[in-house]
Amino acid sequence: MxxxxxxxxxxxxxxxxxxxxxxxxxxxxxxxxxxxxxxxxxxxxxxxxxxxxxxxxxxxxxxxxxxxxxxxxxxxxxxxxxxxxxxxxxxxxxxxxxxxxxxxxxxxxxxxxxxxxxxxxxxxxxxxxxxxxxxxxxxxxxxxxxxxxxxxxxxxxxxxxxxxxxxxxxxxxxxxxxxxxxxxxxxxxxxxxxxxxxxxxxxxxxxxxxxxxxFAASSWHPLGIAVLAPDIHHLPTDRRDTKYGAEPRDWQPFSDGFGTPLAERTAELARNLGFAPEISTYDEAEPVFLGQRETRSPWVLILDPWILHDRTALDRLRAFDARDLPWVTVLTPLADDPQTRHARGDLEARLRSALPRRLSSSRAIQRGAMLGLDTSEKFNSRFIELADSAAQQYLNRVPLRSSTRPSASVERPTxxxxxxxxxxxxxxxxxxxxxxxx
Structure with a gap:
């Protein structure tokens, strides 16, 4: 024919x-x-x-x-x-x-x-x-x-x-x-x-x-962005305050002239990738991470390792690490100030103590993102790759309405x-x- x-x-x-x-x-x-x-x-x-x-x-x-x-x-x-x-x-x-x-x-x-x-x-x-x-x-x-x-x-x-x-x-x-x-x-x-x-x-x-x-743009994909970082009133002893603001969302680890908190810049990058991002503090996202509230999106956790000087924060992150959450990806920006550069070895040790399960079971690209990203370019690149990985893991755990398996015979779905x-x-x-x- x-x-x-x-x-x-x-x-x-x-x-x-x-x-x-x-x-x-x-x-x-x-x-x-x-x-x-x-x-x-x-x-x-x-x-x-x-x-x-x-x-x-x-x-x-x-x-x-x-x-x-x-x-x-x-x-x-x-x-x-x-x-x-x-x-x-x-x-x-x-x-x-x-x-x-x-x-x-x-x-x-x-x-x-x-x-x-x-x-x-x-x-x-x-x-x-x-x-x-x-x-x-x-x-x-x-x-x-x-x-x-x-x-x-x-x-x-x-x-x-x-x-x-x-x-x-x-x-x-x-x-x-x-x-x-x-x-x-x-x-x-x-x-x-x-x-x-x-x-x-x-x-x-x-x-x-x-x-x-x-396929209209109104159906963008939700993405949670959680920030675990100190605010200016709860800094580790002797930690300089130039990177921090009134709340964790104000954290600016990179001095590249934009003057915009990292969480907001990350959300803008997420929108360019087709996500509909929502920024939260770790306190707000923790019920989802600990299984107390159902997740409705993949998540990216942005972590400042300086907060791990706080024993309570360290224990909370260990509780997070103990759970199997493949739909959450962790990125650790390292601030570009001299104090952070000098403390890098200590900060990495604290990260290894807080995230042992993830660091032992993750791919190399994920481990590198968790142990420290010291420029905004590296952070942006890893975010693009790992946000999608979290999104794919999220898709793997929710029912697919468009599958041809038995649930795919549809009758006026939402x-x-x-x-x-x-x-x-x-x-x-x-x-x-x-x-x-x-």
Missing amino acids: DASHFDTGVRDESPYFFLSYAPALPPGDHLDAGRPAADKNVAEFYIDLTREVVRMGGSLATTSVGYLDAADRGGRSTTRALHRSRSFVPLISRRYFADPYCGRQWYAFTHRRHRGVLVPALWVPVPTTARPVVVDLDLPVPGGPATPLHVGAETLELYAKHGLYGLRQDPDHREAYAQCVRRIAQCVVHSSNTAPEPAADRTEFVDLDGVPDA PASGGPVAPASDQDDSQGDQEAQP
């Missing part, structure tokens, strides 16, 4: 899956210059997926299996397919979350009255905080009692590292790509067998222009939000041949 002659919009009003993606416009084109044809790689993936669905579904007719949104993104055939499709397969990429029509399609499908199944497919790896909704980007699995088709561990790693687009482009990964397509097709077929067929006469929206964008940038593992989809892809 030649992709260049493939009809990407099916005539049937009840497709088994709706393939949603962000189209790449040819150079020089604009959104108001007409709708682009389906991208070549996307159209070919659609064909591959359709063939597998037909093969697994037995008697399904090829022309009534899927719907590929291409030339009619906001038109009647698209809204019809969103009303009637059994499953929704978004091709996830950074561009996907920036496309308002993709956001509207996502919202329309997940807010239908009748049940449907989300089957997210990773097209290009995306940083965690570039995802404005909670979405599981592991290779999907069908809900029980279906047994997932076997996919090798190496293939799962390749899928996470390269996405479907990357696997398609590498001749050495053809079999890995085929395994992933078969698993996604299995999820589609399973959803067609388990989700009730939508009523043909039920219309919940006429077009997508009036549907909210599920608006999707929550889920957070992992620079270390991100694969930029704006370079080379990938610039032309969603």
Whole structure:
């Protein structure tokens, strides 16, 4: 079947899956210059997926299996397919979350009255905080009692590292790509067998222009920023007061001319990364850290080691360290004054005494952040990496509404939000041949 002659919009009003993606416009084109044809790689993936669905579904007719949104993104055939499709397969990429029509399609499908199944497919790896909704980007699995088709561990790693687009482009990964397509097709077929067929006469929206964008900026990801530092009235003996203010949030360890407390500067950096930060003192955050109050976000704890001269603060931090809190990351800025430089060895010893469990079980990058960051540049770099790590750990411990596991069959869920940038593992989809892809 030649992709260049493939009809990407099916005539049937009840497709088994709706393939949603962000189209790449040819150079020089604009959104108001007409709708682009389906991208070549996307159209070919659609064909591959359709063939597998037909093969697994037995008697399904090829022309009534899927719907590929291409030339009619906001038109009647698209809204019809969103009303009637059994499953929704978004091709996830950074561009996907920036496309308002993709956001509207996502919202329309997940807010239908009748049940449907989300089957997210990773097209290009995306940083965690570039995802404005909670979405599981592991290779999907069908809900029980279906047994997932076997996919090798190496293939799962390749899928996470390269996405479907990357696997398609590498001749050495053809079999890995085929395994992933078969698993996604299995999820589609399973959803067609388990989700009730939508009523043909039920219309919940006429077009997508009036549907909210599920990826709007209002759904930024919450991030707690807690500060454990002395204030000017509770300093260790002989500690100079030039770095401190009336409360812990006023602490300014770095003398780089900005004159802004570190907590506020960190919050601004967090907002640039797609977080919605909230600054707290350690006193305010401690009930969450000790399990007395449920967390609703990942956290970053910014620690001044000078406070560990206070025995009470040392004991409180040891109690924090004793708990398994992977969704909290700890960063220790070292003030750039001579007194701190001279006391660095003593301060590091106090940190090792306060955080023994974390220091023995963490990765090297985390240990370095806990034992001291002596410039604002180092602090900013580590914050970007480790805030995302905390965000990912947080996502791992909360239910994923968009998973294709049994809980993913949704019926008018609350608006999707929550889920957070992992620079270390991100694969930029704006370079080379990938610039032309969603």
